[in-house]
Amino acid sequence: MKIIVADKSGFCFGVKKAYKMCSGCFGGLFETLGPLIHNEEILAQISEEGGRIINDPSESSGGRVVVRAHGISQCRYAELKKRTSDILDATCPFVLALQESARGFYKEGYSLFIVGQGEHPEIRSITEDIPSRVIFSEEEACAVGFEDRIALISQTTEVEDKFERISEILRGKCNDFKSKNTICLDVRERQKSAVDLAKKCDVVLVVGGRSSSNTRKLHMLCSKYARSYHILDENEIKKDWLNNCEILGIVTGSSTSEDVIYRVRRRAEEMV
Ligand code: SF4
Secondary structure (H helix, E strand, O other), X not given: OEEEEOOOOOOOHHHHHHHHHHHOOOOOOEEEEOOOOOOHHHHHHHHHOOEEEEOOHHXXXXXXXXXXXXXXXXXXXXXXXXXXXXXXXXXXHHHHHHHHHHHHHHHOOOEEEEEOOOOOHHHHHHHOOOOOEXXXXXXXXXOOOOEEEEEEEEOOOOOHHHHHHHHXXXXXXXXXXXXXXXXXXXXXXXXXXXXXXXXXXXXXXXXOOOOOHHHHHHHHHXXXXXXXXXXXXXXXXXXXXXXXXXXXXXXXXXXXXXXXXHHHHHHHHHHO
């Protein structure tokens, strides 16, 4: 059995930056606003190194707080500043660009729509500040009533085709339509490399956290071309998945470390 790891794998730029910032706090007491990344092993390490997860600024003890790559709304940031002056902001630049686009369209007077999941922290970093509507599916886009001006942006981890289809639907629902594809570059490249790989493989292991939006989308995309399984780590691989598998692909979400990729690869090799 041949094993190929997708060209684009391991931590994305934003996760690397957030982890580096957080690791600078190791050994002292600090808090992260929400789990730093979708990776249980890294979260356990952060906890061992003195990190505590808080879910709301009101839970801050007044010490150092790390804001994760997903970012937070300006209103929550202001609340946090009232509690502590020691804030390390690891918001990913792609998320900052998304927030900026949202503010820009809103100021121009457009009704703002966002393709994504309403409860995702990145989306909440916008909806808590700016009146906007979140669209998850084409069906939801079809149900939108006629408006004068509509602007559309996207969660950074969305799938490009879906964004384009929803754009076309909403374009027909208004007099003046604007859109900005705010899907992050890393996500686009990762999705493309996952699809390219899945087309060559019999089986694909998609490695990443269960709550990782980008990993779930990679799994959905790979499933169109090969038998695909979403796993957390090497312990979840089942031997019978590898029956009659000549080429096995390994694809990862943006919070999966090189170490996990190595262990998944090694375990798969041992199983055949
Ligand atoms: S997936 Fe993209 S937007 Fe999200 S943290 Fe990584 S680089 Fe930033």
